[in-house]
Amino acid sequence: MNPKLILNIAFTVIFSVTSYAQSSVEYLESITKEFETIAADNWDYTRAVAHGKSARKVENRRREVLKSTLEAKQRVSRMKPYSGDASLRDSVVSYLNLSYNILNHDYAKIMDMEEVAEQSYDLMEAYMLAQKIANEKMNKASLMIDDEQRKFAAKNNIKLIEGTTKTSEKLSKAAKVYDYYNGVYLIFFKPFKQDIYLVEAQNKNDMNAMKQNIESLSKISDEGLKRLDTLKAFGGDASLKQSCSEVLKFYKTASANKYPKVLDFYLQKEKFEKIKAAFDAKPQNKRTQQDVDEFNKAVKEYNAASNEYNAVNNELNNTRAALVDKWNKSASGFTDKHVPKGK
């Protein structure tokens, strides 16, 4: 299983300035500069994730972004209000704070996790919902900084020119790749997780849970396939979409034709055990020919059901393993191919 899920890219509009009033420009520039350092570290981190670097390297890069974000926050916090106006400074501090907490997966500091948990079916759904809320908050904070920058510029007679740097361009491209990837990943992930629940239920002989998970797996796979249909290839590359579709089609077939056979076997097994118990309970000399015939028939049916059960289980396990492996490879290949390389 590829551990990549959603990457939060701290990404704001970078402004350059032409100035008339020196001190206000310096003030604004010293704030914008903080974003440049963070963007560089962020890019190192993004590259590491996208191009299959080791987990240790990825983690080191993440820590670097965290460190630079924290330091930037501390520096900005120490800045004095400009002409008594602290709104720009404060909006940047709160943005950096939010960015730090999200990158650190410290969601409890930015939202009511209890409510998130209560709205969600399981931990993974809660995590996804938390990510969604975090992204929304990031976007909002980003817009707020943008707004404050513009207000500051207007108030201090500064002309803002929207511009980009190489790093911000790469980050922007990476963000698009991950937007697409995350979208497909979620389509893959939901039935993938549902199938894990199903297998767990099977291991516990919990037919109730199995039956419900089968129904749910079928529904979620259908929904996923419909969403995939509306999704275009990414820059002409349909590989991710294709391998996701293959996994979902497998889940659909499994829930329609294969898993019901597993359930049916459990019912057959229970029936056979009851017939055997009743047969064994009857003394040999009291058994009629019909009893013996019925019992033999039940043995035959049970053996046939056992063979089919084994065959279906093997088929499910082998196909699932092959398709998930294929998906993992195409997911790694996809980000490696589309996220820009180099510093």
Add this chain to the structure above:
Amino acid sequence: MKAVFKYIICCCSCLLASYYNSCAQSSGTYCSEAQKLISVLNKNHYSPLQFTSQTSNEIIEDLIEKLDPSGIYFTLRDIEKLKKFRTDLNLNSGSCELFSVVFSLYRNSLVRADSMVERIGKKQFAFNGRDTLIFSPKKNYKPFHSGSESDLEKRWLKWMKYQTLLSIFSDDEKNTDFEKNFSELMALEPEARKNITRKMKAGINRILHNPVGFENHVASVILNCIANRFDPHSVYFNENDMKIFESALSTSDESFGFYLETDDHGALKIARIIPGGSAWKSNELHKGDVLISIKKRSGEEIEIDDLAENEVEDILSTNTIREIELTVRKADEQVKHVTLVKEKIKSEENVVKSYILSGPKKIGYISLPSFYTDSENPNAPGCANDVAKEIMKLQQDSIEGLILDLRYNGGGSVREALDLAGIFIDEGPLFLQRLRDQKPTLLKDMNRGTAYSGPLAIMCNGYSASASELVTEALQDYNRAIIVGSTTYGKATGQIVLPLDSNINIYGFNADPGAFLKKDSSFVKVTVEKFYRVNGGTHQFKGVIPDIILPDLFFSEDFRESSSPWALKPDTIVKKVYYTPLKELPKKQLKEKSGERVASSKNFSRIKTMSDSLQLSFDKERRLPVTVANVKKDEQSYYHFLKALELAIIGESGYYTVKNNSHDNKVLIVDEYSRELNNELLEHLKNDIYIEESYRIITDLINFER
């Protein structure tokens, strides 16, 4: 040497007594037990109790009623001796006397009653109408106590005369037509009087010679009065009760599949039905049924009048008895004869059965009598899994709708309730749980998806309690099922069993009640939580009100949680709960159609009339002069009432046929015993008017949804 001998005797008798239970303890030990009980309850109970003089008085009142529910043991003078405890139970000081005073008072009263019965039973009874029995209304019932011993003896005389006449009249096998004349009846008097005397004395002696020891037994009653004052579901268990409780959980022995208990009146009752056992499979026995007689297969009657529950169970457990016929009186006063065959009960056996009702629609029917789990492996799938399996079998037979019958289902595992409701609901919170002073927690359906998504009707009645109410209301809140029957019991609380170890506090750590059960001590079942609906309301005290109410004989509040003075009161919680109900069911239309049918049904009309008259008799004081003619008339009308009731609840419309699912049919071919039981069950399902009306309602629902 003498002293040593005495010591040895004492030890030996202790050892003998400990065959059943520990020896009687000193009053001080019981007081310390009471203090521990109050301490554990106050630490852990949902609603702790401040002990005031009013509380003490209430506990003493309850104790008097529990020890002497009919007012035939204590005189007012006896009760006066408890006066000093009415302001303070005085359990804390070294001079704690409550237990010793009650032991002595109660023992003396019982011995005195035994002598009175003996004396009274020796003289022939004259039924001249000078004695009048007064039956108090059930509502706010308090036993009446005689002012003096001579008044008490007169009371016994009246009571024994009445019982003697009853035993002459009520044996329906001998006297169905009530045609016997006075002299014929009087010829039966000596034998009947002798039997009643023996029965009364046996009842008294059962208390005096209780297998756990008289003092231990009475101490248990006192301690239970204290526990019950917190709420009716908080119960004290002594070591012996706990052993019974634990053995009741084990389902591996060969037996008829039921346990007995003796009620406050000395009657033997069904205490528990073991899932998968013979009694369970019969579908005719329920908790609370009063045992009238037991016959062996040979027809020979097993004498049970003088026996305690464990003695009856011991006799039944002997290897020579393989088949019995039980005669029981149901809660609705019907008398039933049930044949049971002894068998080994396997906990893994599927104990839920499903049937197909075939008429205009093909409807599945499943009855679930309790929310059981596998006692040997509590984490293994329980009854919800068994119900799901039955649904799968029914689906293979292409059912168009499903009826889940939760009538008489007294509850059980909350986890199973969640799993059962989850069968029908995709995902989401089902109900809320709140521990004392804590924020409510959502309890969710842990399996996404449904095992059955077709039309669903839930049947319930006043005996559907606890977990069955949780399922019923969750399905109602989600608009998932149409609820049919009468208002449910009204228990929305949960209990755990804790040892009387005063250091235990469930709020201090993650308590695992199972771990405590191994400890060697007394225990208390404590109410620790309340449950709420997803809308913040609760069925506690009030019950769940069905969407379609059918006339029922026992709709009265007298049989529900609200009839208990110490039941926890309903409240609401405010919490935002995210859940998505399904679209509204056409409840109004279904109700109208059902209403028309019920109004024109002879059966339901009879039940309605009988229910009204029964309620009236509960609410009103009734006086009966004890003469042959009066008691005969009274018994005759009672007999006719029961006959009419029998007729009223049996439908014969033949609107649908009942058969097994195809899966079970194959098993029945080889399982002879199951086949016999099955035939009786099919007949019963065909004639149950409540199932029939539910069938018609779900048929309407299917037609509306088209």
